[in-house]
Amino acid sequence: MRRRTFLVVILGVVALVIFGSVVRSLSLGPLALAANEDVHDALRKSLDDQKELARTHPEQAAAYRARFDSLRRLTTHLEVMALSRLTLTRRLELALVLLVAAMLVAGGVIHLAETRARERRLLRLQSALVALSRGEAEIATGERGRDLIGRISGMIEEAAREMTGARRRVQSLEHLSAWQEAARRHAHEIRTPLTAAQLELGRLTSFVSKRLPDAADEIRDAEVSILEELELLRKFTTSFVSLAAIGEPRLRLHDLSVLVSDFAASCGPMWPRLRIEVAQPSGDCRAAADRDMIRQVLVNLCSNSAWAAGEGEGRLRLSAGRHNGLVILDVSDDGPGLPEDVRARLFEPYTTTRGIGEGMGLGLSISKKIMLDHGGDLEWIDTPVGATFRLTFPAAAGESA
């Protein structure tokens, strides 16, 4: 729109310059001469002079005649000009009026077109706002202008994306909270009888051993076997508790690129077959985070990558950067990636690709919960090779701790 207005202004200026040039050419030149009576008088006198000179000097009559004819032609032109001067002036006025009228019409047409286009854009904006109020996830206004409407459209699209993300995070949080509550109840329900069973087993063993001293060894073996099973049950319960007992993060400002480097240096040796690389950070990576919790998330992710690498060597890359007001940590490995049937419920508790007894499938759920509690998120990014998990944090402008 601005480009069109600018074009009209430029064309108007060019037209006025052209018109000014025309007026200048005419008014400063022949028209001025034609309007000047003194010029006419001088020419008439010159004509008379040539005639007089020809009479006085008949030997040069031809030259005077030639000069006379030349002057007469000029006189004729100026006489014709003088007679046409009024028309010429009117034509110039008409040209000016037409020029101004054309500019006004062009301006009006452009204004009308701009108004209509703006109306259409505002309607699109209105539709986008309605869609936003309905909570639609994907809003595309089609506006890419850099003017106010374009910027507002961009804000609406951004708001829709933010709201969708926030809604998704809230849903995940509610989902995981429900799982936490269930885990807490299960742990409580199991732990109480488990403790009672352990106590009763001790009493039973003592009682029976006194009555049957000959079977004391067998009774002790049975007791050990039962205690081992009860220990397994206790461990299972403890893992339940680990999901239920995720505390609130104690947020402090950290440079997450430093946190990642420290983690790689201190925890890297935990996975000897995993070669951990830390990429050069891009941008200011300061964000509010609970250092221990984030380390726990990173441990979970690295453990998964190490498990996925199996007996072979694996490579893991940690990168930190800032984008659109977020600090992003990417954890990428070059393993086999995730099976498709797991991807949709990846962050649900007890989702695992490991065999029975090799893991509870709570690591990613706990990590997701930690990240959501940070006001960020943990997402799986579809990449052609391996698996990539992205940790996002709201970027902070404060000083790092």
Place this chain on the structure above:
Amino acid sequence: MKRVPLAALVLLAAAAVSYAAPRARMRADGEVEVLLPETVLARKEVARQLTSGLTTAFVLRVEQRKLSGGARVEIRYDLWEETYLITVLEFDGRIRKAKVAAAKLAEWWRGAALRVLRTEDPSESVETRLQVLPFSAREEADTERWLSESVGASPKKNATTDPRSSANALLDAIIGTSVQRRPILEFRWSLRIEALP
């Protein structure tokens, strides 16, 4: 005492009016000829034009029912010779030329019978219109060319993208529509055709 001079003035005015109108005469061969009044030449606009050196054209158009005709008289004062160069073009395309001394122009004018029409109905009057044009078509064209050259118009070919050429084109258009022959005077008469004695 006062009524006599008043009546004389009225009579004189009536005579002047009747003298100011041209006369249309029917010739034996059926052609109508018109004698223009000397008062046309006496008008100050015409008198000024006649001494300007430009060609003054008197364009006479006549109509009688469905018949139409006319004649044209072009008079240019030759400033060197101090004579009038006269060209008469009549309704049948016949051209007459004359060179008349300045003092004799009125006399020539009085006797210049312009053949304008051939008719078979002398009883019907003819509608006459006389326009006085201040210069000729040739002078108009010459002046347009001179003006274009003087102000730098007449753009060169392949220079249409140059704003100056646009200005020249506009200038040419203005000159072309402005330097035009427009009548400085116009007369209309309804003439009764007289029989030529």
